[in-house]
Amino acid sequence: MLAGNHFFKRKHLFGGFLKKPPRGSVSLSDLFGENIMERIIIFDTTLRDGEQSPGASMNVEEKLRIALALEKMGVDVIEAGFPIASPGDFEAVKLIAERIKESQITGLARATHGDIDRAWEAIKGGSDPRIHTFLATSAIHMEHKLRKTPDEVLAQAVDAVKHAAKYTSNIEFSAEDAVRSDLDFLCKVVEAVIDAGATTVNIPDTVGYAIPSQFGEMVGQLIGRVPNIDKAVVSVHCHNDLGLAVANSLAAVQAGARQVECTVNGIGERAGNTSMEEVVMGFKVRPDLLDYETNIVAEHIYNTSRLVSQVTGLAVQANKAIVGANAFAHESGIHQDGILKEKTTYEIMTPESVGVPTNELVLGKHSGRHAFTERVKELGYALDKKQTETAFSAFKKLADKKKVIYDEDIEALIAEHVMRIPDRYRLVYLNVTAGTVTVPTATVQMEIDGIVQQEAAFGDGPVDATFSVIKKLIGRSPNLEKFSMSAITGGTDAQAEVSVRIEDGGLRANGQAADTDIIVASAKAFVRAFNKLEHRGKKVFTPSV
Numbered sequence: 001m002l003a004g005n006h007f008f009k010r011k012h013l014f015g016g017f018l019k020k021p022p023r024g025s026v027s028l029s030d031l032f033g034e035n036i037m038e039r040i041i042i043f044d045t046t047l048r049d050g051e052q053s054p055g056a057s058m059n060v061e062e063k064l065r066i067a068l069a070l071e072k073m074g075v076d077v078i079e080a081g082f083p084i085a086s087p088g089d090f091e092a093v094k095l096i097a098e099r100i101k102e103s104q105i106t107g108l109a110r111a112t113h114g115d116i117d118r119a120w121e122a123i124k125g126g127s128d129p130r131i132h133t134f135l136a137t138s139a140i141h142m143e144h145k146l147r148k149t150p151d152e153v154l155a156q157a158v159d160a161v162k163h164a165a166k167y168t169s170n171i172e173f174s175a176e177d178a179v180r181s182d183l184d185f186l187c188k189v190v191e192a193v194i195d196a197g198a199t200t201v202n203i204p205d206t207v208g209y210a211i212p213s214q215f216g217e218m219v220g221q222l223i224g225r226v227p228n229i230d231k232a233v234v235s236v237h238c239h240n241d242l243g244l245a246v247a248n249s250l251a252a253v254q255a256g257a258r259q260v261e262c263t264v265n266g267i268g269e270r271a272g273n274t275s276m277e278e279v280v281m282g283f284k285v286r287p288d289l290l291d292y293e294t295n296i297v298a299e300h301i302y303n304t305s306r307l308v309s310q311v312t313g314l315a316v317q318a319n320k321a322i323v324g325a326n327a328f329a330h331e332s333g334i335h336q337d338g339i340l341k342e343k344t345t346y347e348i349m350t351p352e353s354v355g356v357p358t359n360e361l362v363l364g365k366h367s368g369r370h371a372f373t374e375r376v377k378e379l380g381y382a383l384d385k386k387q388t389e390t391a392f393s394a395f396k397k398l399a400d401k402k403k404v405i406y407d408e409d410i411e412a413l414i415a416e417h418v419m420r421i422p423d424r425y426r427l428v429y430l431n432v433t434a435g436t437v438t439v440p441t442a443t444v445q446m447e448i449d450g451i452v453q454q455e456a457a458f459g460d461g462p463v464d465a466t467f468s469v470i471k472k473l474i475g476r477s478p479n480l481e482k483f484s485m486s487a488i489t490g491g492t493d494a495q496a497e498v499s500v501r502i503e504d505g506g507l508r509a510n511g512q513a514a515d516t517d518i519i520v521a522s523a524k525a526f527v528r529a530f531n532k533l534e535h536r537g538k539k540v541f542t543p544s545v
Helices: 028-031 060-073 088-098 113-123 139-146 152-164 181-195 213-223 243-257 276-285 298-312 333-340 369-377 384-402 408-416 463-475 518-536
Strands: 042-044 077-081 104-111 132-134 169-177 199-206 232-238 259-260 423-434 438-448 451-458 479-485 494-502 507-513
Touching: 028 423, 042 132, 042 232, 042 276, 060 077, 060 088, 060 243, 060 276, 060 298, 060 423, 077 088, 077 113, 077 507, 088 113, 113 132, 132 139, 132 152, 132 333, 132 423, 139 152, 152 169, 169 181, 169 232, 181 213, 199 213, 199 243, 199 259, 213 232, 213 243, 232 243, 243 259, 243 276, 259 276, 259 423, 298 408, 298 507, 369 384, 369 408, 384 408, 408 507, 423 518, 438 463, 451 463, 463 518, 479 518, 494 518
Parallel strands: 042 077, 042 259, 077 104, 104 132, 132 169, 169 199, 199 232, 232 259
Antiparallel strands: 423 438, 438 451, 479 494, 494 507
C-alpha cells in the first residue's frame, strides 16, 4: 500500500476500486508507467428512487428478481429500498441483503436514530452492507421543510453519521438538494460528516436544477475546498427534470466524482433519474474523452431493461437511448444504404454490445423442450425446473396461436407466467361481445382473496365494458390515467403489450400485460394495476434525495 495522499484501496470504502488521486498528487499512470482507466462505482437505486415513479411500486419477490438481475449485470451498490417506509419494504431490503453477495446492499434512512436502526436491521445480513442517510442542506429546504437553522442541520447530520458508525464503517451521507445549497455551508457539512465517519458523500441534484458546466464546477470546487475529501468517495445523484441528468453526472465524473447513482431505464420521481445504461455506454463508446470504466456487463443491459419495464409497468419509450425499440432501427434510405456498406456509418455501438436480440425466428409449435430451454438461457433467464415447465407450457399454448415465436414473445410470456406471482386479484375468465350493432358486454370471473366471483357489465367498447366489470368486482373505481398498447413483434398474430396507469385517492399504480388478444391483455394489465395499488397503499414514506 502506498503511503500519503497518492491513493489508497479499501474494500468497504471503494468496493475494491482504486480511488482517483487527490489534486497535486502522483497519478496512477505515473506510478505504474501505463494508462490505467479509473473505476466508477455504479450505485443503482432502481429499487428505491426508481420505485417512486408514479405507480411503479414493487412487491418483495419483484424487488428480489430485479436485484438478482442487477447483481448479474455487475452493479457495485444496490439501494434496495427505504426500510422504515413499510413492513413490506423492510422485508424486501432484508431478503435482498441476505441473497445478494456480489453487490453491496444499502438501505436509505433519514438522519434520525430510528431510521438508521431500522435500516441496519434490514441490511446487516448483507456482504459489507452500507447505511445511506440523508438530510437537506439548501436554504429553501431548511427553512420550509425542516424548519431548522444551518447549525441545527449540521449538528443533526454529524449525529446521524456517528450513530450509523456504531454499526458499520460503510456509511454514505447525502446532502439533499445540494445543488441549491450555499457552497460554503455544503463544504462545511461534507467536511464534518467525513470527520464523523462518512466514507461516501453524495451531492444530489434533487430537483434536476443543474446544468453540466455549473454542476461540474460545483463538484470540482467542493473536492478542492474540503480538506479531508480524500477520505471519502464523492458521489452524485442527478434528477432529469431538465433532461440533463446523464450530462450532469458525466460532468461531475470529469470533475472528480467517482460514484454515479442511477436507475435502469432512468426511472424515478417526476422526470426520472440518471439512466444507468446511458452512463455506462457513454464510457464505453467515448473512452477518448471519458477515460473511465465500470464493472457493468453491458450485454445484460437490454434484458435488465425489459425486466424492469415488465415489473414496474413503465414502458420504455421507442426513442429511448440504448434500450428503446428504435435505438438501432434505420428507416432512412440513406442510413440503410450506409449500414449495409459499413455499420459504423450510422451505429456508434452494436445491438449485441448491450444484449439487444436480433429478432430472428427461433422457435415454433414443433420446437421441443430442450430448444426452448436453451433459448431461455441465451436470453439471460435462470429458471428452475418448475419455472421452466411453467414457461414451456405457456410457450406451447402461445405457439398454437402464433405461427412463429420471437425472442420478445418468450420474454413476455416469462414475465407473465413465471415472474408475476399471484396477488390478491386474479383474472380467471373473460368473455366479451362487441360489434357495430351490439352493445359491448363483458362477463368476467375473478379470484379475490381465494374466492371466485363473477359479474357482467356494459360499456362504450369492449375494453370499457371489461374494465367496468373488474371495477365492480373489486369495489373500487379508480381514474384511468393512461392506456397504451403496442405490438411486441410484427404480424397480425403478434402479442399485444398493454400498459395502464390508474389513480385512486392520490395513489397511482401501473399495470402491464401481454396476450395475443388485445382485450385479454387489457384486462390482465388492469388487474395487475389493482394489485400494485394494494401494495402501494401500504407505503408510508416516499423520500426524495
